[in-house]
Amino acid sequence: MSAEDLEKYETEMELSLYREYRDIVGQFAYVVETERRFYLANGVDVQVRDAEGEVYFEVRMSDAWVWDMYRPARFVKNVRVITFKDVNVEELDKPDLRLPEDGPFNG
Secondary structure, eight states: OOHHHHHHHHHHHHHHHHHHHHHHGGGOSEEEEOSSOEEEEEEEEEEEEEETTEEEEEEEEEEEEEEOTTOSOOEEEEEEEEESSOOEEEEOOOGGGSOOTTSTTOO
8 A cells, every 4th residue: 555545545534534423423422632532422530640649630431432543443331541641521512402592491
């Protein structure tokens, strides 16, 4: 496989992965970013740990999707990540779960 073929393959895989992400993102509550990977998850627990003065993060996720084009199975029941770098957790906006602004429950 030439370098050009490899680059084309990686570009196609990234595009395919993005399309998959776009189609499933609404099924998840959180976006989690570590220095190595990007995750979608419905359950997230981040614990700051200290081992002999060295601080690290333990991140446990449940019902998760892993952004990695080299993984054949991206949906996993549980994930545990240990990292010495920052962890970013964002709650996804669920516009389809909002009450209508002019509904009887507002006001």
